Amino acid sequence: MLRLLHIIASPRGEESRTLQISDVFLSAFLQKFPDWIVDELNLGQETLPSLSMKSVSGKYVLLQGKEIFGSLRETWGEIIQQIERFKSADFFLISTPMWNFSIPYMLKHYIDIIVQPRYLFRYREDGTVEGLVKDKKMVIITSRGGSYGGKMQNFDHQEPYLRTIFGFIGITDLSVFRAEPMDMGEELQKEKIEEAKEKVRAFVASLNA
Ligand SMILES: Cc1cc2nc3c(=O)[nH]c(=O)nc-3n(C[C@H](O)[C@H](O)[C@H](O)COP(=O)(O)O)c2cc1C
Numbered sequence: 214m215l216r217l218l219h220i221i222a223s224p225r226g227e228e229s230r231t232l233q234i235s236d237v238f239l240s241a242f243l244q245k246f247p248d249w250i251v252d253e254l255n256l257g258q259e260t261l262p263s264l265s266m267k268s269v270s271g272k273y274v275l276l277q278g279k280e281i282f283g284s285l286r287e288t289w290g291e292i293i294q295q296i297e298r299f300k301s302a303d304f305f306l307i308s309t310p311m312w313n314f315s316i317p318y319m320l321k322h323y324i325d326i327i328v329q330p331r332y333l334f335r336y337r338e339d340g341t342v343e344g345l346v347k348d349k350k351m352v353i354i355t356s357r358g359g360s361y362g363g364k365m366q367n368f369d370h371q372e373p374y375l376r377t378i379f380g381f382i383g384i385t386d387l388s389v390f391r392a393e394p395m396d397m398g399e400e401l402q403k404e405k406i407e408e409a410k411e412k413v414r415a416f417v418a419s420l421n422a
Contacts, residue, residue, distance in 0.1 A: 216301065221255045222256050230406055233410070234413060237410045254298070262326060265288075344381060350388075355391050
């Protein structure tokens with residue numbers, strides 16, 4: 214069974230503007246590909262393992278090319294579970310608002326958990342990086358209070374960061390849909406949400422999953 218992992222980084226549930234667009238994406242996707250399973254990972258509800266002195270040391274063990282074993286392996290149980298859940302997905306959908314010109318902290322926490330050497334990337338002998346998540350598509354749906362075209366473009370640390378980190382682990386087929394501005398009047402908000410919905414519908418129509 215093919216699986217789409219939907220990573221939700223807005224804690225606003227039914228109030229979320231981002232999720233209104235993602236819902237349209239998902240229903241169009243499932244209508245086109247009825248055999249797919251959607252695995253929903255709601256980061257506002259998920260308890261992610263914290264990165265303590267001990268658990269973070271696992272990253273350094275892996276960076277040295279060694280295996281994690283013994284009591285560290287136990288500490289790493291939940292981290293490995295999250296990595297495996299991510300890696301076993303065939304398609305990724307991330308629904309995230311912009312928070313303070315970047316991503317909500319729960320999404321950053323999730324990225325800090327799963328982006329591990331030997332699992333999601335590796336260094337080749339020549340020092341270059343090889344992303345280990347290959348041939349998989351990602352869609353990012355976002356909404357922002359303001360608008361980030363023109364002069365405000367330099368304030369956008371959200372989209373460039375997401376493209377960089379997911380490109381680093383090998384996801385280069387990445388499409389971003391933005392609804393903005395959301396917090397500059399209700400009319401504009403509705404109009405921009407509708408525009409984004411149209412764009413995701415057209416995108417799904419063109420998809421060969
Ligand atoms: C903690 C917090 C920080 C925010 N920071 C920004 C920001 O830096 N730039 C911006 O344009 N909007 C910002 N916003 C507004 C949200 O991006 C906007 O309202 C978005 O549509 C919320 O999406 P949601 O309804 O899916 O949660 C922020 C909202 C919150 C709650």
